[in-house]
Structures are given as C-alpha cells and as structure tokens.
Amino acid sequence: MSKETEIESTNEIKDNSRRNFFKLGLGAAAIAGVSATGAYASNKIESQSHKNFPVPIDPDVLKPMAQENSVWAFVSSKALGEKYPERNQNFAGGWNFQENMFSPMVGLDNSKPGMRQLDLALEIAGWAMNDTLADGSPRLAINSGVYGWEQHGLMPHKWQFESGEDANQSIKSAARLLGAARCGITRNHKVWNWDPLYDYEEEREVSWDEFPFKPKSVIVVLVDEDYEALATAPSFVSGAAIGMGYSKMATVAGSLASFVRGLGYQAVASGNDLGNSVAYAIEAGLGEGARNGHLMAPRFGPRVRIAKVYTDMELPEEAYDTPKTYGIMEFCQNCKLCAEKCPSQAITMDDEPGWEPTYENGEDPNYSWHHQRGVKKFYNDAKKCYKYWVDSGTDCAICLTACPWNKPDFWHHRLIDASNAYTGGPIHTFMKVMDELFGYGNVFDEQAVHDFWKTGKDIEV
Template sequence: RDVRCAALADMVTGLQTAAPWDGPTGITPPQDKGAARWEGSPEENVQMLRAALHLAGASQVGAMELNDHMLQIFDKGAVVFEDIEKGTQDEKKVYHIPQKAKYIITYTIQQNYMQSVYQLREDEAYPGKLAMPMPLGRPAIHRAYGDGRYTEWQAMRFVKNLGYHAYKAGVTTNVALGIFSGLGEQGRATYMMSPRYGLMNRITNYIITDLPLAPTAPIDFGGTKFCETCMRCAEKCPSDALGQQKEPTWDIGPGNRSGYRGWRVDWLKCIEIGAPSRCGVCHTLCPFNHPSEGIIHPVVRAVSATTPVFDSFFASMDRVFAYAEPKSHEDLEAWWTRDLNNWKPDNTHGAGTFKW
C-alpha cells in the first residue's frame, strides 16, 4: 500500500464540519436590520438558487413542495411540522419545523470522474470482477463529501440572508429527493444517475425552507431503461450484490426499503466485503459518466433518451473502448508527476462548463 495515496485520501477528508440542522448561526435576516426580505415568484426563486448554488459548488438544483405524498420521504417520527415561528429539537431528538416551511431545495454535488477511475483494480481473488479500490482514487469520494459540507454551509447561509428559514432534518433517502425533483433517475446501482453526470452525483442534499419554490418535475431521459440492458456495474461488482434482473422490481431484497418499484442491491453481500463505503466500482463504471466533449457521448445520451433499442449496443461499445478500466502501475505512478498545465480533470466551482 502506497502511503502517499493513503495520505492523499486523508488530506481531503472532513474538509468542512456539517452545518447545524437549522443553518449557520450569527446571521441577522434583512427584516431585522430594517430592510425588506427578498420577494420573488416561485419560478424566479428557483432560478436564483440555481445561479447562487452553482457558485457554491452545486452541479444541479431542483425543488419540491411538501404535500402529503412528499412527506413520506421523511424518516418515520423524525420530523413534526407545526404552527410555530422557529424550528426546535426536543429531548427525544425530534425536529419541530414551522408549517410554513413547506418547500425543499435539492442540489447535487458532483464527484470528479477522472480521479475516480484511479480506484479501479483487478485481483485474482475476484475473477472476472473488479476488486476493492486503489487508494489513489479515494480522494475523489472524500473531496466530494467535503465539497458537499462546504456547499451546504453556503446554501443555508444564502437562504437565511434572504430572510427565510433553512433546515436540514429527517431525510436519509437522498436518492429519492433527486428523483422526485427531476435531477435524475434511479440506476441499477440504486444511486441517482443524471443525463449529464451519470453516477458521479456523489450527494443529493436538501434544505427545507419557507422560500416559495416552483416544483421541478421528475424526468425520463432513458437512464433507467438503459440500465435494463447495460449491466456494466453488475457484471464487475466484486460482491455480486447488484441484481441482473431485466427490469426494476417491487421485490425488496436484503437491506432495502419497501414501497417503490426500482433497482435493488443485496446490501448484505455488499456489506460483507466492506462496501459500499469502501467500494467505488459500480458508480465509476456507468457509461453516462463520460465527458461531454467527446463528440459521440452527447449523441449516445440523446439516442438513449428516444431510441432504447440501441442501449445494448452502446453498452457493448463502452466495453470495446475500455472506458473505466484499471490503471497500470505506470499510470498510477505517473499521476504524481503529471503535467498540471495540461491536466484536464481539475475543476473550479462556478467556472462554467466542466471540461475534462
């Protein structure tokens, strides 16, 4: 094990502590300073958040209204919405949130795909599969979580400085948040996949607020349909935890929640080998991860959305062109001496189109 890689992964772990559940403290809303709080239409507010949160590091932003159906996303007994002015938490750790805070802002944090592929390796212990990851690729995951905390602080501060409440409490099904607010679809690996970033959406985070928001509708870009025939993640999973069924299912399977038709993972198998927290195989292999500046990749995305008969062919070509293959020893060593003036995978928050 290369101590440099272990040190690199630890370097970007815990970049920012999580924001308090009711947002960063020390903020005086404009109405308490003799000014009017921001007043915009629900549609204007969503566009405003997209612009602001992009600068803060969010790759996508959506919105939901908390009707009776959407309230089912919350963990049972974790949150109570009441006619109160300000949110509180009681001695039983139950969150009490004002009824007027009936909107949810959703946003995703993108993971660096090019760095992620440095996780992949082969091992005789997993014939025909990929093994548990190389440490050189782990910073991509840790950095994304650190970025997520940093973005969370900024997003909640922004909302509170507009003169509105910002809460984060009671939801652990972050994939459902992204799907219901139109940021992507569920993929075979159970994570949310988007047409632009594939499975490189490391986190779908959220803020509960009373800032009026126009809900963003769920989308169908052909991603879930693509997963029916692709099988890239399932065939290389070291624990054989990913199902190879033809279509999404109502069957729960080990360690899954009930109540929805979707892809399922055998989480007990996954956990047996120390995953998912230590495994980056399935999300790194998704063909929708590939950079858009390759001329064929936007074409594949567009065709998959309208003509799924080609999905199996596209997945086969992904194998032929050897995307997301394990790096050689020489490639791993070369990372440490790479030409940074021409290194494409780096990105800057809010800088515009992401060029790999």
C-alpha cells in the same frame, strides 16, 4: 491544457482499444448511429417531464423509512446492533457490522499503486473538510456541524421574489456561485424523509417534532466527483474523489443554507441525513435512479454526490422543478455493466425493475431490512456492498467507474445523453459494448493510478 489537447491525450491512452473496435467493423455503424440521431451535431440532452414521481409506486406499501433501517445508521450504532441481533446473525455467518465499522482501516501497501502512503495521504486530504465541517455525514449523523439545526444569521425580514421564475433562478444562481454542479427545487415530501430520525451519538430516536421548523421546500444540489481519480477504483485515490465529494457537499449545502437564512427563511443543510437524497434529486428533476441505486445525472452519470437544504420558504408553483426522465432506467435494464463488475455481487442482475428484492434471502425481513419498499426499482443487497468496503479497505466506487455514463466528453458518450430518451435496447447494448472496447470503465487498473498522478500538468501555466 486545451479541450483539444485533453481529448487527444486521453485518446492516446485508449488507442489500442479503439483500433480493436474498428477491426470489428463497428465504427461505421457507430458513425451511422450518430448521423441518424443528430446527437453529435445537436449535443442536446433529451428528456421527458413528469408531474409526479416518474417511477411506479404502490401507495399502500410506500411509507417513510425509519433511519435506523439504513445500513449506515445501523453499522454506526452499537445500540442498534444490540436491538436487532438477528441482523448480524443472519448475514455472512454472523459477520458483525458494528465491530467492523469501528475496526482500523486495512489495505495500506506501499508496493501496490493506489494503496500506498502517497495515495492514502490524498484520501485523508479529500475527506478533511468533511471531517472538519460535517463529521459523521456519510453515516447519516443528524444535527451535526454544518448540518446542525441552529438558525445562525436568520434575518428578521423575509425577501419577496418577484415571481416563481425569479425565485427559481435566484436560488440556482446562488447555488452555482457557491459550488453546485446542478440544482433543483422541490417541495418537502414526507415519504422521502427518514422518520423517525435516529441520533446514534445519543442512541435515541428523534421525532420531526424536534426539528426547528416545518419544512415546505427542499433545495437539492449535486456536486461532481473527479473522473481521473474515480478511474482508479477501488483505491485510496478513488476514495479521495469520494471524500472531496462529501467535502463539497458540506461547503455548498452549508453555504446555501446560510444564503436562505439571509433571505429571512429558516434553513437546515443536509447531507445523507434527514431524507432519501436520491429520491429528492429525482423529484427535483436532476436525474433518475439507476441499477446500482445511485442517482444518474445527465453529463455526470453516477459521478455525483447529493446534498439538500430544507427550508420553511414556500414558493409559487412555478418555482418548483418537476421530475424528468432521460431513458436511464431503460439503459440500465440493457447494460448491467455495474452488476457484472461488482466484486461483492451486491447489485442485481435482474432484467427489469421489480417490487421486491430477488437476491438470496431477500424474502426474509430479518435479512432485507434496509429497503424502502413500495417503489418499482432494482433492489440491491447493500450489506454485501458495505462488507466489501470494509474487507478491501477502500470506498470501492467500482460501479461508478464501470458505468458508461461516467465518462469524459467523447462523442459516443454524448450520443447516449442526446438520444437515450428515445433509443431502445439494441442501441443501449451496443453502447455498453462500445464503451468496453474503447477501454473505458476498467477497474483494478494500476495504469489509471499512474495516469492520475500525472494530471498535475493540467494546471501548469
């Protein structure tokens, strides 16, 4: 299918919403906005580079976060449930995280599009390679599968790059071939590493002294997730897109770590384990943190998964990427669409980022134990998010689907990309309204499921 045909097909689906949009008289304003910024013509993503982490931090408060305080690590460990009984007692009337983690999946319903055996089979298929190569990765399992710490294929001689630029481009070229949608390189930042680590298979803390080497650099890769599948959220089909994201994380990061070891440097691939992936992606210039807690990457929005490669390769200063901002945080302040759509009300509706959680009981450390404080950001109740996943029998993804940045290549979404770094609140609010009027970001949308199961025509000869 050609690009023109693809746009034409999607536009047909949204046609009624578009007519409503122009009936409101906003079409002319939108066109004027595009003309004023030159965004449609240049299609350029504006950004600002920073020497340091681009979000305010309090160095007296910010410390490495113990892995056991991650929601996913906690729910995966019966020993942690016994160690911290108050975490279960203080949430949702004693709702037990560990018991629900290990309970059978619910939700199969052959009368409901998106939750049928057909849809479930696709979700299982999406997760298949992750489960084969990196089972446990979503739950922060360490030293497991392709994310293991063994140094297979380590060459005895170290390749010497001609320059920092040569190193940067060579690594990124390899990452592109191996399947990365984006790649950035940053230094090892101890404050973003889980410390201590936690092995929930052996139920013990793990010191970084047990790691096979002292990391000096971290290569960060993004893999994108299928737009049409995520548009069905929450469903087994959107779960398949998330599963494919994790499967691609394992293959890309595992292959890239092998490449680095082939250059003679020690390397360990990492999914959600070892460190805060969103913070590392920000350090590597790949995007910004968003209201929903995800990374927002230009062109993709939150529709990405993040993997990392820790290595003892130390590079010249010019080889490292620097953080960039794209106006995403400012956009999130004015949008709030993900929070409005969140069925569990886990995402804050705060007008601005802050230093502490503002949700109910957020001041109680036995309730808000899962935050890395010391960063000015939007603090969300990840426990509510996790509970909805369990109760719905899906991987949710509603906040990803609702986000105006998570959209195909249409002009008003590219306007956000191109002008967002220097446009203000009124434009951001306008873009949110326009996104809804055009019919994007619908959730619980059975039509999206039907549409997805027709996308096979895109690969016909």
